[in-house]
Amino acid sequence: MKLKDLLFKLWVIFSGIIIISVTMGLFLYLLYKGIGVVSPEFIFDSPKGIPLGRSGGIFPAIIGSLMSGLISGLLGGLLGLCTAVYLTFYCYSEIIRKYILLALQCLAGIPSVVIGLFGYTFLIVGLGMNKSLLSASITLTIMIIPFIAIRMKKALEETSKEQYISSLSLGIPKGYTIVKLVIPNAFKYIMTSLGLGIVFAMGATAPIMFTGAVIISNVPGKLTDPFMALPYHLYILVNEGLSVEMAYGTAFVLIVVVLAINIICHFIGSYEDM
Numbered sequence: 001m002k003l004k005d006l007l008f009k010l011w012v013i014f015s016g017i018i019i020i021s022v023t024m025g026l027f028l029y030l031l032y033k034g035i036g037v038v039s040p041e042f043i044f045d046s047p048k049g050i051p052l053g054r055s056g057g058i059f060p061a062i063i064g065s066l067m068s069g070l071i072s073g074l075l076g077g078l079l080g081l082c083t084a085v086y087l088t089f090y091c092y093s094e095i096i097r098k099y100i101l102l103a104l105q106c107l108a109g110i111p112s113v114v115i116g117l118f119g120y121t122f123l124i125v126g127l128g129m130n131k132s133l134l135s136a137s138i139t140l141t142i143m144i145i146p147f148i149a150i151r152m153k154k155a156l157e158e159t160s161k162e163q164y165i166s167s168l169s170l171g172i173p174k175g176y177t178i179v180k181l182v183i184p185n186a187f188k189y190i191m192t193s194l195g196l197g198i199v200f201a202m203g204a205t206a207p208i209m210f211t212g213a214v215i216i217s218n219v220p221g222k223l224t225d226p227f228m229a230l231p232y233h234l235y236i237l238v239n240e241g242l243s244v245e246m247a248y249g250t251a252f253v254l255i256v257v258v259l260a261i262n263i264i265c266h267f268i269g270s271y272e273d274m
Helices: 002-034 040-044 059-090 094-108 112-126 133-157 161-169 174-185 187-202 206-211 230-239 244-273
Strands: none
Touching (some): 040 059, 059 244, 112 133, 112 206, 133 187, 133 206, 161 174, 187 244, 206 230
16 A cells, blocks of 8 residues: 555656646747747737738737637636536536536537637627627637536535535525625635636637637727737737747747736635635
């Protein structure tokens, strides 16, 4: 048994080292390849040059990615939390629970390009919406709902069971207990799930290229405007062979933005626990 425990411990440590090494290696590689173009002008200017994107910056793409990620994250977080609360506290039928979880798992397994095609067919062709920030955000919401809901469900199930039961035994309404006790105690894990959902949405290319992202655009002033996005801009730079160095710079900025959002969500969740 001691040998097995030692081997398991070594395997866990080795796996952790590999994960940290791969993450840091990717970050440092993108920094090395893209540091030559990362500058204040690159961050705060618009794409320029002929062909477009060979010079200038990516500011509209940064803002567009943040806006689409935050909107889809808020929508997906609200729907995911409601789904998690229902499955955890209000669904008494195992059959219904089984089919809801099956639907979430099937939705999570659908390729993003198929979700993008569905968003284009339903929202733009069917409902007559324009390619815009709103239609892209709705499509991204569909993609991240199962990602968020399953994680929030696990967080609610593993948090404050004894306090929840004690609260109900005192005659406190279930809804009040969930809102005032369960959700605050699981807030850190809820925010972590929300942060992961936001960065998942921000990194997707296929759903937005069909529904809202364009090659060049100003910062969207309203939800019905088209927008630029970092992953789509990166795809154009690489696919069209415009500038590999600019592509590495864009990828590095995207990684930094994703990392910053994860840290902010984790900090907010940890701050509420204090």
